[in-house]
Amino acid sequence: MKLYSYFRSSASFRVRIALALKGLDYEYASVHLLRGGGEQFSAGFTAINPAALVPVLDDDGTVLTQSLAIIEYLDETRPLPPLLPGDAVGRARVRALALAIACDIHPLNNTRVLRYLTESLDVPEQQRNAWYRHWVETGLASIEAMLERDSRTGICCHGDTPTLADLCLVPQIFNAQRFGARLDHVPTVMRIHQHCLTLPAFAKSVPALQPDAE
Numbered sequence: 001m002k003l004y005s006y007f008r009s010s011a012s013f014r015v016r017i018a019l020a021l022k023g024l025d026y027e028y029a030s031v032h033l034l035r036g037g038g039e040q041f042s043a044g045f046t047a048i049n050p051a052a053l054v055p056v057l058d059d060d061g062t063v064l065t066q067s068l069a070i071i072e073y074l075d076e077t078r079p080l081p082p083l084l085p086g087d088a089v090g091r092a093r094v095r096a097l098a099l100a101i102a103c104d105i106h107p108l109n110n111t112r113v114l115r116y117l118t119e120s121l122d123v124p125e126q127q128r129n130a131w132y133r134h135w136v137e138t139g140l141a142s143i144e145a146m147l148e149r150d151s152r153t154g155i156c157c158h159g160d161t162p163t164l165a166d167l168c169l170v171p172q173i174f175n176a177q178r179f180g181a182r183l184d185h186v187p188t189v190m191r192i193h194q195h196c197l198t199l200p201a202f203a204k205s206v207p208a209l210q211p212d213a214e
Contacts, residue, residue, distance in 0.1 A: 001026040004048065004056040006033045006040075007210035008178075010106060010171035011067040012055040016210075017167045018071045020201035022078045026057075030212035033111050068102055071164055083164050094158050097146060097165035101172050105139035109175070133181045140176065143169070144186040153188065155195050162196060170196050174207060 003019065003026045005012035019026055031054050032039045039045060040052040049056045049065050057064045057073075064070045075083045084091045107113070109132045117123040117131065147153045157165035173193045176183060183190055196202045207213055 001060065002029050002058040003027070004029045004031050004045070004054050004058075005210070005212075006031055006054050007207040007213045008175075009033065009054050009111075010175050011053075011102075011110075013171035013174070013205060013207065014067045014102075014167045015055045015057065015070050015074075016205035017162075017170070017202055018074050018083060020205050021081060021083070021162060022074060024074070024078065028211050030210075032212060068098060068164070068168075071167060075164075081161065083162070083167065085158060085163065090152070090158060093150070093152065094163045094165045097143065097157055098168045100139070100143055100146070101165075101168040104142075105136060105172060108135040129179055132179045133176075136172070136176045136179070136181045137185070140172070140181075140183070140186045140189055144189050147188045147192070153192075155192070157192055162199065162201075166192065166196050166202075169193060170202055 001019075001024060003012070003015060005016065005028060007030075030039075031045055033054070038052075040049075040054060046052050048058075048063060051065065053065065055065075055067055055070060057070045059073075059077075064073055071083060084094055114128055114132065117128045118125065123131070147157060152158055154160040156162050157169060169189065170193055173183070173189070197206075
């Protein structure tokens with residue numbers, strides 16, 4: 001099993017956590033998103049993923065893209081521990097939390113969007129970072145409301161064991177902290193984030209511990 005990853009990629013971070021939770025060994029293949037204009041645009045990598053995005057998981061010749069699809073594939077093929085609840089309503093809630101991060105927050109702030117703002121639209125760095133913080137802070141406020149008002153929220157986003165929602169939440173907080181986003185308005189989010197980092201699978205998957213960390 002090989003994971004094409006970049007240490008700061010929050011989408012790659014999600015998959016690293018899933019692999020760690022399931023105790024799966026893998027080869028780490030670094031794809032540096034900034035070096036040389038972006039290694040993801042190389043002919044070798046676009047032959048693997050034409051979208052020029054990480055992560056990509058190669059499971060013995062089965063090549064998978066998109067972090068949430070990869071995680072659900074892992075959950076179906078290596079079902080223990082499960083990353084989605086056993087009931088349909090619970091699965092819908094966990095997916096809604098995960099998608100609120102992966103589809104509503106993350107796409108507005110990923111590397112290619114930030115690069116386009118600065119390189120193509122000549123947005124100054126200060127304004128680019130303000131853009132980032134605005135969408136992260138407002139998006140996380142919505143996540144906070146979803147978590148705070150629901151009795152199914154436990155030590156983790158859904159109950160007391162990690163699910164797909166936690167795998168999305170923790171990497172998003174790492175990026176928010178890196179850009180100096182305000183986080184004091186999301187105490188439930190931060191409580192869950194801090195708990196997850198006490199779990200070995202999350203702790204070993206953080207960006208600073210990856211082979212390509214700078």
